Amino acid sequence: MSELVSFLQRTISGSQSDQQAALSFLQQAAQTNFPEFVKQLSIVLSSTDVEPFVRQQSGLQLKNLLYAKDAETLQQNQKRWIDTPEDIRNTTKQNVLRTLGTETVRPSIAAQCINAIAGIELPFQQWVEVIEILMSNVTNDSSSEKLKDSSLEALGYICQDVNTSAVESKSNQILTAIVHGMRQQESSALVRLSATEAMLNALELTKNNFANTDERNVIMRVVCEATQAPDTRIRVAALQCLVRIVSLYYNHMDMYMKEALFAITVDAMKSTDNNVCLQGIEFWSNVCEEELVLACQEIEAREEGRTPNVVSRYYAKGALQHILPLLLNTLARQEEDDDEDEWVPAKASGVCIMLLAQCTQDEIVPLILPFIQQHFENPDWHFREAAIMAFGSILDGPSQEILNQLVGGAIMPLIRTLADPHMVVRDTSAWAIGRVCDSCESLVTREEVLRDLVPALFKALEQEPRVAFNACWALSSLVKAAYQISKDQGTDETGEPETYVLSPVFEEMVKRLIITTDRPDAGENNLRISGYEALMELIKNSPKDCYLHIQRTTVDVLQRLQRVLGIEDGAISTSDRSQLRDLQSLLCATLQSVLRKIKKEDAGQISDSVMSALLHIMQRCSSGHDAGGVMEDALMAVSTLIEVMGVNFAKYMEQFKPFLFHALRSHEEHQICQAAIGVISDLCHAFEDKIAPLMDDMVALLLQILQDANVKHAVKPHALGCFGDIAIALGPNYNRYLNYTVEYLMNAVNAAQITNPDDLEQVEYVESLRDNCISGFTGIVQAMRSSQEGLQQLIPVVPQMVKLIAMVAESGSLSSDDLQGTTCGLIGDLIDVLGKDIFPLLDTPAINALLQRCRRSKIQKAKALGVWASRELSHLKRQANAV
Structure with a gap:
């Protein structure tokens, strides 16, 4: 020792x-x-x-x-x-x-x-006795303050970190200790604080206790009493408990809301202590979020002809007139030097007003409008900025008719605020204009508005980085609005409009955004990223008459990429190299955007330069240079070039193949590996059966990914889904890989179980696994159906496919509409290929319920597949009944 x-x-x-x-x-x-x-x-x-x-x-x-x-x-x-x-x-x-x-x-x-x-x-x-020991330490009157404090700390950690199911049976003992420590009679502020913090961690354990009125009353009483404690730390922790409780147990809050919670949280919102005030605001933000979820659930229940389990109590509407003035005054408590990463009451108020607008819709407008009108030109910049923030915050909620009236009267004064003498006001103004572009497309694209708006945004691009950042975002929103308006007015078979209102300034927009990305201070406030993102949106949302500018931009981006690669050769410091690689990533992403707009007949003119630059990047990455995400972005750019060129990309395969295979072997770099799998899928779509000579190597590398226990979970589903793309490309010739790949798909089906629905990461992984297995099986069915031999090889696999279909069907709302839709697609394919032989396996209550859900889906693709598969199954049922 x-x-x-x-x-x-x-x-x-x-x-x-x-x-x-x-x-x-x-x-x-x-x-x-x-x-x-x-x-x-x-x-x-x-x-x-x-x-x-x-x-x-x-x-x-x-x-x-x-x-x-x-x-x-x-x-x-x-x-x-x-x-x-x-x-x-x-x-x-x-x-x-x-x-x-x-x-x-x-x-x-x-x-x-x-x-x-x-x-x-x-x-x-x-x-298990540790819980009782800790409880005794807290409840024993002879225990010291330190013993109670550290025992409550331990209980809090256990509630926070140990799986709920492992401690649920001990929830009563845990609560006994916590409630004892939280009592008003507890003389030690330290013990009371530890108990309140432990309560915050224990709330998810208390489901059964909240279902019991007497026990719920005890919990709510000690928490509410703690919000009035003299020690601010205890008050904050108790308010955090209320914030969590209203999310977890909204349906039990009715009697407490009227008796205590409204008054407690309003009082907290009035506090000059930021931490206390924040929790009061967060409480009402959480109320709004719960009521928005309940509103969606109510609509779904109505469509399905059932009563929702929990209904909204409309607390937000009831409290609106009382809490909105407090939130508006708090908006004006911002400081010029507020840390952008620090969560302060002014920012929390803006979010809460957004949520209130979504909850209360038109009702918020007459209550907030006087504040906006009164302070839009207030000499005090705090109130000018608060008025603009309030205006921008309510644009997602009210009806379009009310919005058009509101924005119609405010848009020109709002544009003028982009020239406000105070930087914070200009920053918020650019953000609010972006919000207007998102919500009132037809209004901001009027010629008389654009006449002032576009030059004002160009000017904002030259201002401080945080202002220019939001100006980039506002321009992104504006081009999307203009493009959508033109699309709504009609397009040809390509789906692209001939022109739009921004065509006369398109070239200037490109030029201004590129200048913005080159600013010496573009590294601040993510301005360079925002500039390139805006440029990508501008390219993506460009009509046909801007194609010449797209071609020029493509050349410019390529020249920039080649120039940056040349500069990196001379870069010495790690910091310089890191910045240059970030820039390479942005240029690769921008290159993807411009390539998607390039016509196939023009792709050949630039493809050599594009591949030369991308191969240069991949050479460096494969040579051991730490290139961050550049390799992933380069592979994604290659994918886009393959989409554009189709089978003509074959001329680059000899040079590209070593880098693709190296990326597929980079199991520890999961994003690179995943991007490489995406390239294989794109090659299959582009080359079809001409991909066959490369397939032995590619399938072997995919199987290595699936065999490696250390490969990140996120990668393997994509490797499984890739089998479907390979099968479709090869058709009947896929039979040489069928046994190997089906074995892995079957293993994945058995592994695709959700053991804990509360574990969102697990649910997401299983969803991805099932989705990619469905895609893999669908491709295999389509590939093998064209020959009798292929069908014979397929039949032994059908039970596993049906097992996967049943898993998705039985998971109900845990599965996304997209997954349910693709599952219906597989059902339809199996019926189409196997006919009446498959009917007994598919005619189950769960699968029929799945088909019904998809027929009612709001996702058009899922709905169409649901209708088709239902029709095919009904046809088989009629055949069976006729027999």
Whole structure:
């Protein structure tokens, strides 16, 4: 132990060699004899004779041996702990528990160690007594303040980090401790604060308690009382609890809203303390978000002929006239030097007003209009900016008729504010104009408005970076509005309008945006990124009469890319190289936009230059240069060139193939690997069966991706979906790969299970897995249907396809409309290929419900596929009944 203490002391030594020696000793000790090492660490942690910082270091080492943010390391740590002899584990746990209340610093490292151990053991229903021990520490009158405080910290950590299902059975004991610590009678502000923070972490555990009126009343009482505590920290934490409660348990809030919550939160919004004020505002933002979700659910329920589970109480509408004046006054509390990343009441008020506008729609306009009119030209810039912010914040909610009236009277004065003497006002003005362009397309594209608006935005591009940033966004919104208006007026078979109102200034727009990206200060406020994004939108939303300018822009972008590549050769500092690579990424992305507009017959004139630049980039990336996301962007640009050139891209394959294969082998660089898989799909679409000579290598590389256990989850679904594109390209010749690829698709189907619907990451992964498996199977069905031999090979796979279809059907609303639609497509294909033989497998309640959902979908593609598959299934049913 003395040797361990010595090395722990050296971990914070001023000598780097001492620190290295200490770190080496600790790592070696963990590897050599893990059980003894964790026990000794826990002894040091619990020893009050040892210096406080040494105890802290021992606790930190112990926690890091048990917990890790990286999933793979965490799994290894957990296994190592479980494999540790039980007597060692028990001794370690006793020492850690004994440490509670003896530490001289906060937060408690012992509490963090308890959480790490509980996170491993509680899911296996081991060490369940720890909850009762911690509860007793809090509720025992003889416990010291420090013991109560650190025990509540431990409970809070456990509620926050340990899987809910593992501690749900202990929720009553946890709540008993927390409520005891939160009581008004608790004399220690520190204990009360820890209890309130623990309550915030425990709220998701209290589902059953909130369903019980008496228990809910107790929880709400102590939380509401805590919002009135003299200690501001406790008030803030209690208000955070209310913010969370209204999201989790909205349907139980009716009696509390009238009796307490309205008054508490309004009082908080009036506070001069930013932290208190923020929570009052956040409460009403959360109310609005819940009511917007409920409104959508109500519409869905009505369309499906059922009653929604929870209905809106329209708290936002009821509170509007009372909270809106407070929010408007708070808008004017902004400061010129507010950190853009800092969340302050003025910003929170703007968001809350946006949400209120969406909830209350036309009702907000007469209540907010006097403030806007009164302060639009106020001598105090705070109120001028607040009036513009209020105006921009309500544009998503009111009816189009009301909006047109509102914006029609304000647009010209608003344009003039782009020349306001105060930078913050100009910044907000550019943002508000972007919002106007998004919401009132027909109004901003009038000639008399554009006459003033376009020059004013050009001028704004020359102003401070944050103003120019929003001016870029406003121009993006304006070009999209102009393009949409022209499309609505009619297009030919290409889907592009001949001209639009911005055609006369299109060339000047391109020029101004390129100048903006070249500004010396374009690195500030993401201005360069915003400038290129606006340029991409301008290109994307360009009519036919601007094609000549698109061609010139393509040449300009290429020249810039080649120039940047030349500059990088001479770049010395890491910072310079990093900036140049960021610029290369932006230019590659811009190149994608212009290539999508280039006609096929013109692509050949620039394709050599394009591929030369892209191959140059890929050569550097493949040579070991740390190129960040440049390789991914270069591959995506290649994909676009393949789309434009089609099979004519074949002349570059010999040069490009090594880089594509290198990218497919870059399993650790998941975004590069994923982009390379996308290139294979694009090559299949472009080359069709001419891709066959390359397929052996490509399929082998895809299978390597699927076999590698270390490949990031996000990549594998795309590799599975790629089999469908390969199958469609090869047709019957796909049979040589059928057995290999179907095996992986079948394994994926078995793995595509949602075990925890609350785990959004898992739900998203399973959705992607199912979607790509459906795409893979669909391609295979279409490829193999054209020959009798292919059909015979297909039949054994059909049960797995139906199993996947049933999974999607049974998951109901957990599956997206897009996935449900593509699933209907596979159903239709199977019926089309196999006829009456498939009918018994597909005629199930779940699959019929899936088809019905898709027939009612608002997504046109899903609806069309649902209607088609339903019709095919009905036809089979009639045939079966006739027999």
